[in-house]
Amino acid sequence: MPQSDVFGKAYHNATKHSYLSVQVEPNYVDASTQPSAFKVYPKFYRRVKLNLNNPIHSFIWLTSAVTFEKVYNSDSYKLRVNPSAGALYPTEIYVQIRGMSEIVDGIYHLEVENNCLTLIYELIDDGLESYIIPGKSINGFIFLVSSVYYRSSWKYKQRSLRYCLLDSGHHLGAVAASAYLHERNIQLIFDFDKLTLNTDLGFENKEFITGCAISGELQEKQVRKLRLKVPFVCGTDYFEANQFIEDSYQATAVQPSRQQKLKQPKFNFEQDKFYQTIWNRRSIRCFRKELISQEHYLYVLQLLQQPIPTKQYEEIELYSVVHRVEGMISGLYKGVNLIKTGNFCEQTGYLCVNQALARDCAVVFFFVSEYTSYQTAMQLAGFLGQRIYLVSNYIGIQCSGIGAFYDDETQQFLQTTKDVLYAMAIGI
Ligand SMILES: Cc1cc2nc3c(=O)[nH]c(=O)nc-3n(C[C@H](O)[C@H](O)[C@H](O)COP(=O)(O)O)c2cc1C
Known part of the structure; x- marks a missing residue:
């Protein structure tokens, strides 16, 4: 090229x-x-x-x-x-x-x-x-x-x-x-x-x-x-x-990024507990398939929506596939809007290259974007990923980044033509 x-x-x-490329080139x-x-x-x-x-x-x-x-x-x-x-x-x-x-x-x-x-x-x-x-x-x-x-x-x-x-x-x-x-x-x-x-x-x-x-x-x-x-x-x-x-x-x-006004996020973390969270942050290797509370899920969502402190920006859309959240209908959500009802555990497990993490968690997040700067978009997805790790661990929920997924099939599942940049699983 x-x-x-x-x-x-x-x-x-x-x-x-x-599915094929992973078989041919593991x-x-x-x-x-x-x-x-x-x-x-x-x-x-x-x-x-x-x-x-x-x-x-x-x-x-x-x-x-x-x-x-x-x-x-x-x-x-x-x-x-x-x-x-x-x-x-x-x-x-x-x-x-x-x-x-x-x-x-x-x-x-x-x-x-x-x-x-x-x-x-x-x-x-x-x-x-x-x-x-x-x-x-x-x-x-x-x-x-x-x-x-x-x-x-x-x-x-x-x-x-x-x-x-x-x-x-x-x-x-x-x-x-x-x-x-x-x-x-x-x-x-x-x-x-x-x-x-x-x-x-x-x-x-x-x-x-x-x-x-x-x-x-x-x-x-x-x-x-x-x-x-x-x-x-x-x-x-x-x-x-x-x-x-x-x-x-x-x-x-x-490639130039999109521009926005600089806004600072506001967090209310307790210093000592946040310090411990930074030191003890880890990726979960295996979820126990337990439910998380709706309050915890909404807390993670709310902190994800806090601004990213930068003038150079790309819009990152958030999809959530809810498997196990108390009081919530399981299904695919775009932001807070339910767009498809159902139990999609097996499907997200398969889409994330047959990883049990994406099947057994409480929620899988997908970050999707139509960017002008690829480098900025991917780094913003990673930046939000770090926020999900810290916020989840802070409230006692486990988390893992997932960089491996079948791209086209995931796009079809999410019903989007935009690029899927990254996935994250949270749960207990
Ligand atoms: C960009 C990115 C992609 C990742 N993708 C996967 C993945 O597909 N499957 C998985 O089990 N872990 C994945 N992880 C988690 C890493 O394996 C983990 O961060 C690494 O082993 C270090 O462990 P720690 O996070 O507990 O410090 C990913 C992490 C990052 C940052």
Whole structure:
């Protein structure tokens, strides 16, 4: 496919799952060949060890912390505050810090495995602002989320760009949750000069920026582009290029998003309980087929409808397939409107590539969109996904993201021609 023809819709269409495609190309991989999931800059860079008692450190740490270690078939997996498709964790976090008295102004890589910030670039009169919000300077934080795509394409091949973008949205959601907990403002930015930044941060073709979150005080001030290029460091121990993914990323990186007025969500979480929820968030592996209360279901819906703090936007439509909610008619709902009555447990189980999770849960959500920017739409779906995880876990309900579904059949079931971006199951 020529590069210029690979746009969001074309990429999405080319990576649809169907009953047949999953039979023909199951995602079997030899686990011993998994590329490394942690990026580490060379030893000579200065590092700041993170300390949870320092509120700035804790703000950054909680965006990405390892919260659980699991051994499976003698391999150890480090699970984190952010979920990830297949626990492959393609996303990395870079944070520019400016104007904080106790920390050098610079761009840092968050070294998740060792809980430290690696100073990869010291600021003088330059910085990330010129790529992201030209004409302004931020006293505070600029978080960049990138994807080391081979960690995901190793297993998920062409479809992995979807997962990199959804994971990036989840990671932005984790940044937003930490900002809420630390009483810091936040704004997501999706339309900026990602391609020049990839070059200047030395990512070559192996890593790419997907999204950004800023937190702090904006000032009118010109900031120069980075005066030096950051040297290339590979995010995996070995690498195999996938030209289709690289082309699809490049083409979708320059699609402008829709615009909206910036609105902040309002949440009323109790601090301590929310802190525990962030640390203990997990994906459920098996539901017990129990009912959830209508009050809990409506609470999740209500918080999902809270604004996303961004000016760059895509409309995400929400469908719910209600299986087990006390006092509610089972069936397919668009928003709060019932559009098809019935017990669709078996059907959603089948549509989500025969996963019992989607059969045994209380509700399956589907996010659907007709977007102008594919990257923005997918990240917003992931961002809402992170909100569903946290809100559900906060009220004692379990949850899992579901990135695998038969695309065309799911569209037919939902009676929509728009793209299905993501599914989530909640229940007990
Ligand atoms: C984008 C995305 C897609 C996912 N898709 C599936 C899926 O199809 N089936 C499943 O069982 N889990 C799925 N998960 C859950 C991951 O397997 C889980 O996040 C990962 O194993 C890490 O575990 P944790 O969430 O408990 O930290 C998905 C997660 C994400 C973020």
